[in-house]
Amino acid sequence: GDSVTQMEGPVTLSEEAFLTINCTYTATGYPSLFWYVQYPGEGLQLLLKATKADDKGSNKGFEATYRKETTSFHLEKGSVQVSDSAVYFCALSKAGGYNKLIFGAGTRLAVHP
Amino acid sequence: AAGVIQSPRHLIKEKRETATLKCYPIPRHDTVYWYQQGPGQDPQFLISFYEKMQSDKGSIPDRFSAQQFSDYHSELNMSSLELGDSALYFCASRKGKGADRSNIQYFGAGTRLSVL
Numbered sequence: 001g002d003s004v005t006q007m008e009g010p011v012t013l014s015e016e017a018f019l020t021i022n023c024t025y026t027a028t029g030y031p032s033l034f035w036y037v038q039y040p041g042e043g044l045q046l047l048l049k050a051t052k053a054d055d056k057g058s059n060k061g062f063e064a065t066y067r068k069e070t071t072s073f074h075l076e077k078g079s080v081q082v083s084d085s086a087v088y089f090c091a092l093s094k095a096g097g098y099n100k101l102i103f104g105a106g107t108r109l110a111v112h113p
Numbered sequence: 114a115a116g117v118i119q120s121p122r123h124l125i126k127e128k129r130e131t132a133t134l135k136c137y138p139i140p141r142h143d144t145v146y147w148y149q150q151g152p153g154q155d156p157q158f159l160i161s162f163y164e165k166m167q168s169d170k171g172s173i174p175d176r177f178s179a180q181q182f183s184d185y186h187s188e189l190n191m192s193s194l195e196l197g198d199s200a201l202y203f204c205a206s207r208k209g210k211g212a213d214r215s216n217i218q219y220f221g222a223g224t225r226l227s228v229l
Contacts, residue, residue, distance in 0.1 A: 034217075043203060043222040044156070089155060093218075098168040099207070100146060101218060103155040 002027040006090050006104035013080055013111050021075040021107045023064075023090035031092040033057075033066055033073040034101070038087045047075075047088070080111045115139055117206050117221035125227045126194050134189040134224045138206030144168070145187040146218060147179060148203040156203055162187055194228045201225050 007022040025031065035047040035057070048057030053068035062077045073090060087106045093099040118137040126132050138145050144163045148156040149172075158171035162181035173179075176194075181187045185206075191198060202225075205218035 036220075044205075044220040046217055046219075049217060098144065098161050098163060099218070100158040100161060100169055100171065101148075101156070101205075102158070105155050 002031070002092065002094065002102050004090050004092055004102055004104035006088075006107050008105070009087075009108040011107060011109045013109070015082055015111055015113050016079045017111075019075070019077040019080045019084075019109065021088055021090075021109070023073045023075065023104060025071050025073065025090075025092050027071075027092055027094065029094060030068075031094050032099075033064070034091045034093070035062070035064055035073070035075050036089045036091060036103075038089065038106070040086070044089065080109070082111045082113055085109055085111045117204055117219050119202075119204050119221035119224050121224060122222065123225050123227075125229065127229055128194055128196065130194050130228075132191045132194060132226060134191070134202055134204075134226070136187045136189070136204030136206075136221060138185050138187070138204075139219055142206035142208050142219075143185055144207045144209065145181055145185070146205040146207075147173075147187070147189050148205065150201040150203060150223075151197075152200070154200075159189070191226075196228050199226060199228045 032051045034049045036044045037047045048059040050057040050066035056065045090104040091101045146161040147159040150156040159173040161169045165181045179189045201223045203223045205220045
């Protein structure tokens with residue numbers, strides 16, 4: 001079945017460091033891909049998305065490119081801040097139908113001053 | 114802008130009791146999804162509704178039922194609660210069935226259910 005695999009955390013970085021969180025997916029067809037962020041005690045917020053191959057989603061300095069050839073959607077940020085500390089979920093939804101989201105296991109990011 | 118509203122935010126129940134979680138989607142959103150997130154886990158899809166009809170079903174226990182009402186709000190009913198039901202329950206809403214890839218799901222803040 002369809003699935004999402006994320007790198008395990010926690011990821012611990014110093015402020016202003018470069019961030020990469022790896023995400024790969026298995027799905028038939030052409031899914032849409034998403035990154036959601038969950039801050040402590042809060043719900044899920046959409047960070048960015050890409051709906052077709054080679055699309056680049058970006059928001060708040062975060063970027064991810066939909067790579068169909070490697071079935072990947074890695075999240076990157078050039079310079080992280082303490083306020084970026086959260087859990088990041090990669091997710092996919094299939095085209096058409098009712099588009100339930102299938103999530104990866106989540107990666108906890110901790111940024112220290 | 115109006116967001117997805119879930120109530121209650123926190124709920125404490127004893128084993129074998131029942132619980133009802135409510136979700137009020139963003140205005141004009143006709144599709145509602147329910148997800149369950151166990152401690153340290155990723156959210157798992159439970160069930161969804163489109164135009165008041167069940168549209169998809171995931172790993173929802175038989176002890177749980179849900180429905181979407183004429184005003185598009187949805188309720189998740191949980192009976193014979195077990196310790197393992199303790200989790201964060203999210204509701205998400207969207208406009209339309211999903212043929213438009215630009216439509217995304219917007220999540221509520223969740224209901225944290227603790228079963229003692």
